[in-house]
Amino acid sequence: MKKVRIFYSILIIASLVFAIGCTKKRNKLDYGLNIKETLRVNLASEPPTLDWNKATDTTSNTIISNIMDGLTRYNLKDPNLSLKPALATSWKSTDRAKKWTFVLRKGVKWTDGVEFTAQHVIDSWERLLNPKTASGYAYFLYGIKNARTYNNGKLKDFSKVGVRVNEKGELVVDLEAPQSYFPMLLTHSSTFPIRKDLIKKYGDDNWAKPGSLVSLGAYFLKIWEHDKAIVIERNLSYYSKPAHIKNILAYMINESSTAISLFDAGRIDIQNSLPTTELSILKNRKEYQSVSLLSIYYYGFNTKKPPLNNLDVRKAISMSIDRDEVVKLAGGGETPLTSWIPLGMFGYEPKRGIKFNPKEARRLLAKAGFGPKKKFPKLVIGFNTNENHKRIAENIQAQIKRNLGINLELKNEEWKVYLNSLRLHKYDIYRIGWLADFPDPDNFYNLLASYSENNYTNWGNKKFDKLVEAGVSETDRDKRKSIYSQANEILTEKDIPVIPIMSSVKHSLVSERVINYPRNSMNVVLFKEVSLKE
Amino acid sequence: MNLPNLKNYSALVIPVLLIYTFLLSFLNYEVPTALWVLDLSLVLVSFSIYVFQKSMVSYVLRRIRGAIVTIFIISSFVFLMLRVLPGGPFDQEKVLPPEVKANIEAKYNLDAPLHEQFFNYIVGLVQGDLGESYKYLGRDVSDIISESLPASLELGIYSLILAFIIGIPTGVIAASKHNTIIDNVAMFGAIGFVALPNFVVAAFLIVLFVYWIPIFPPGFWEGTSSYILPVIVLGTRPAASIARLTRSSVLDVISSDYIRTARSKGLSDWSILFKHVLKNSLIPVLTFSGPLVAGILSGAFVVEMIFAIPGIGKHFIQSVGNRDYPLILGLTLFYSVLLIVANLIVDLLYSYFDPRIKLK
Numbered sequence: 103m104k105k106v107r108i109f110y111s112i113l114i115i116a117s118l119v120f121a122i123g124c125t126k127k128r129n130k131l132d133y134g135l136n137i138k139e140t141l142r143v144n145l146a147s148e149p150p151t152l153d154w155n156k157a158t159d160t161t162s163n164t165i166i167s168n169i170m171d172g173l174t175r176y177n178l179k180d181p182n183l184s185l186k187p188a189l190a191t192s193w194k195s196t197d198r199a200k201k202w203t204f205v206l207r208k209g210v211k212w213t214d215g216v217e218f219t220a221q222h223v224i225d226s227w228e229r230l231l232n233p234k235t236a237s238g239y240a241y242f243l244y245g246i247k248n249a250r251t252y253n254n255g256k257l258k259d260f261s262k263v264g265v266r267v268n269e270k271g272e273l274v275v276d277l278e279a280p281q282s283y284f285p286m287l288l289t290h291s292s293t294f295p296i297r298k299d300l301i302k303k304y305g306d307d308n309w310a311k312p313g314s315l316v317s318l319g320a321y322f323l324k325i326w327e328h329d330k331a332i333v334i335e336r337n338l339s340y341y342s343k344p345a346h347i348k349n350i351l352a353y354m355i356n357e358s359s360t361a362i363s364l365f366d367a368g369r370i371d372i373q374n375s376l377p378t379t380e381l382s383i384l385k386n387r388k389e390y391q392s393v394s395l396l397s398i399y400y401y402g403f404n405t406k407k408p409p410l411n412n413l414d415v416r417k418a419i420s421m422s423i424d425r426d427e428v429v430k431l432a433g434g435g436e437t438p439l440t441s442w443i444p445l446g447m448f449g450y451e452p453k454r455g456i457k458f459n460p461k462e463a464r465r466l467l468a469k470a471g472f473g474p475k476k477k478f479p480k481l482v483i484g485f486n487t488n489e490n491h492k493r494i495a496e497n498i499q500a501q502i503k504r505n506l507g508i509n510l511e512l513k514n515e516e517w518k519v520y521l522n523s524l525r526l527h528k529y530d531i532y533r534i535g536w537l538a539d540f541p542d543p544d545n546f547y548n549l550l551a552s553y554s555e556n557n558y559t560n561w562g563n564k565k566f567d568k569l570v571e572a573g574v575s576e577t578d579r580d581k582r583k584s585i586y587s588q589a590n591e592i593l594t595e596k597d598i599p600v601i602p603i604m605s606s607v608k609h610s611l612v613s614e615r616v617i618n619y620p621r622n623s624m625n626v627v628l629f630k631e632v633s634l635k636e
Numbered sequence: 637m638n639l640p641n642l643k644n645y646s647a648l649v650i651p652v653l654l655i656y657t658f659l660l661s662f663l664n665y666e667v668p669t670a671l672w673v674l675d676l677s678l679v680l681v682s683f684s685i686y687v688f689q690k691s692m693v694s695y696v697l698r699r700i701r702g703a704i705v706t707i708f709i710i711s712s713f714v715f716l717m718l719r720v721l722p723g724g725p726f727d728q729e730k731v732l733p734p735e736v737k738a739n740i741e742a743k744y745n746l747d748a749p750l751h752e753q754f755f756n757y758i759v760g761l762v763q764g765d766l767g768e769s770y771k772y773l774g775r776d777v778s779d780i781i782s783e784s785l786p787a788s789l790e791l792g793i794y795s796l797i798l799a800f801i802i803g804i805p806t807g808v809i810a811a812s813k814h815n816t817i818i819d820n821v822a823m824f825g826a827i828g829f830v831a832l833p834n835f836v837v838a839a840f841l842i843v844l845f846v847y848w849i850p851i852f853p854p855g856f857w858e859g860t861s862s863y864i865l866p867v868i869v870l871g872t873r874p875a876a877s878i879a880r881l882t883r884s885s886v887l888d889v890i891s892s893d894y895i896r897t898a899r900s901k902g903l904s905d906w907s908i909l910f911k912h913v914l915k916n917s918l919i920p921v922l923t924f925s926g927p928l929v930a931g932i933l934s935g936a937f938v939v940e941m942i943f944a945i946p947g948i949g950k951h952f953i954q955s956v957g958n959r960d961y962p963l964i965l966g967l968t969l970f971y972s973v974l975l976i977v978a979n980l981i982v983d984l985l986y987s988y989f990d991p992r993i994k995l996k
Contacts, residue, residue, distance in 0.1 A: 518957070
């Protein structure tokens with residue numbers, strides 16, 4: 103008995119002493135970074151991957167676009183988002199935009215000291231298109247000759263794909279068909295150069311981690327604590343002007359109200375995405391900033407379903423919705439839309455589309471045969487479960503009821519179930535949106551081509567398809583404008599398979615100590631130009 | 637050698653060590669791995685000795701056998717349910733071209749026949765491989781669980797300690813002062829806290845202690861001051877339930893014959909209450925504790941969200957939204973195992989609190 107007691111006592115004392123000996127604080131506030139040279143932002147969620155060939159989401163892209171560079175980049179100071187040189191110093195097209203030649207920058211070094219070469223670009227594009235990589239954005243390069251057949255596995259030899267280095271060390275790209283916006287695609291992270299040697303060394307799914315991830319952008323990846331935070335630090339060997347701020351600490355705070363509390367407590371400097379219900383209060387704060395995004399929030403018709411197969415009915419419904427009223431309800435300074443291209447993009451035509459006119463709408467509905475004698479059938483509006491979508495859907499339902507006397511039913515489903523229902527055409531009228539991948543009208547018009555997988559309307563128009571194709575291959579800006587104007591007319595005035603509602607706005611709170619926080623319609627957040635007040 | 641019986645003085649070592657460990661971690665000190673290992677092995681050893689002493693080994697083995705069958709059924713059922721659920725893991729707003737989708741499905745073997753996928757999954761499971769997440773590229777499900785569990789575990793343990801420390805004494809006091817103002821106030825408070833949802837308590841505490849009297853941070857999991865609010869929010873509800881359970885069962889025991897005998901022998905009220913009544917009235921609380929422990933330890937989604945705690949709770953919700961099949965399955969299994977183990981421990985402890993209960 104006594105022995106046991108002694109044994110235990112020794113054990114306790116030994117371990118207590120041992121533990122006290124290691125009195126190291128576990129969690130350091132803000133990773134022990136000096137706040138004076140650290141910008142703390144909220145990333146809102148964990149990036150699924152930092153492998154730029156594989157990332158498909160905006161969260162991952164926010165980090166990637168700060169640690170990497172592409173051949174081209176947007177001039178964020180230009181409202182038209184023109185392109186400017188990055189890893190490519192210049193580029194030109196020949197053969198009516200069917201062949202592109204890029205002159206690459208010399209003397210660029212990766213963070214491990216290796217020199218950047220054209221081969222790194224080719225390696226990246228091979229990997230992006232390789233079926234084994236299974237990249238969601240492989241289709242970005244489908245314009246390149248034979249890229250699609252390589253991606254679907256029919257072509258095994260990558261040397262047949264239209265990309266090569268010429269004797270002058272320039273990158274030459276041959277396209278399947280003319281693509282006037284091709285250089286714009288190279289601003290996208292999926293096309294950034296990559297180091298195959300490292301991927302081979304660390305593994306295809308495992309290299310994109312601190313320590314093994316090598317990059318060449320203004321910052322490099324320093325810490326990645328899953329579900330908590332990422333730290334990137336200034337790359338002093340960056341080929342261009344180095345970043346102003348030394349560290350970017352990106353937290354992953356899912357809940358926006360929590361993030362706002364942390365913002366108020368001075369723990370984070372920037373919060374994007376603010377709760378709509380609190381916008382009216384938050385908008386009056388001096389830290390509030392907003393920017394209109396290149397996006398369309400719209401409703402689509404199932405044009406096969408009677409009576410929506412009747413053009414007059416579709417026209418009447420579109421005409422009975424006052425976009426200004428919806429925008430007022432949304433409350434964030436959104437731009438009402440009746441035409442297909444959002445504000446801030448080449449080809450924006452605010453005058454186009456069906457304008458609000460309840461009287462004319464009623465006349466059209468009567469013309470279609472609906473009135474006191476023939477009741478309008480019960481149609482269903484679908485939307486994915488979300489407080490904001492619900493408020494807007496209810497408003498649209500009420501407006502149609504008020505202006506046309508039609509009762510529509512609302513139905514919502516969880517996001518992925520909803521996407522499945524859209525494919526099955528379960529709804530008569532549905533809500534959906536689109537955020538630009540690149541600031542070119544093709545990105546929007548392509549959506550509703552008859553062959554597009556994103557077109558759930560059951561509508562197709564050969565003339566419209568032809569215009570979309572003509573728009574891609576045309577290099578003359580004025581001619582493109584007129585082509586897209588015709589497409590816009592078909593879509594929003596003649597055939598009306600969709601009801602454009604508005605383009606969305608990004609709302610942020612930006613701490614007063616932050617200078618030059620980027621605001622642009624493509625939602626590209628580059629930290630290198632941002633600085634902090636002393 | 638004298639075996640460490642829980643009744644024995646030397647068995648106090650374990651609680652002392654555990655309290656010390658939790659205190660260290662609560663005060664945000666690095667707890668050496670050796671200490672964790674020591675704690676865990678001491679608990680395990682003493683618990684197995686307890687099981688041997690009470691000759692419950694064959695019972696335990698039988699329960700484990702049953703658990704394996706249960707887990708197999710759960711995993712098969714969830715596996716099939718996920719395939720029935722509309723919407724797949726790679727559906728997104730911007731629809732992928734068919735060849736891109738085919739490549740992705742080939743990578744994750746989703747193009748194989750269902751029975752083959754199921755077979756592969758079960759084979760992996762037997763080898764202890766839960767697979768790789770579809771959403772978070774290159775991260776194993778077991779890594780995601782083990783990386784997000786510590787924060788949830790800490791939050792859970794602190795909250796449980798709080799719940800028991802507040803709940804049991806409140807229940808005992810309320811019962812001993814039956815039908816007095818103390819009893820009424822305690823039970824009114826308890827019912828109130830059971831009824832109040834977590835997020836209301838959280839919002840109230842945040843307004844009070846973050847905005848009005850700024851003494852605590854509104855979020856993160858990085859030190860003692862950040863632990864306090866979430867622990868209170870998560871701990872109060874179980875504390876209230878425990879208080880009500882304790883009170884009613886103490887009231888039952890207090891009126892039994894042997895307590896009257898003890899009283900007539902002249903024992904003091906407090907000694908009767910804490911030595912004789914309490915131990916015998918903890919059975920309902922114990923029953924309640926099994927699922928409670930499993931529930932709280934596996935992450936409290938709402939509290940973790942509100943306080944930006946990088947725990948496991950949000951994966952339970954988000955993995956379903958993402959249709960991240962391997963992660964959903966892994967978490968379901970994890971939770972099942974936790975629940976089964978917690979219930980087994982509770983069942984085994986019954987005969988400690990009430991020796992009349994024999995498990996064979």
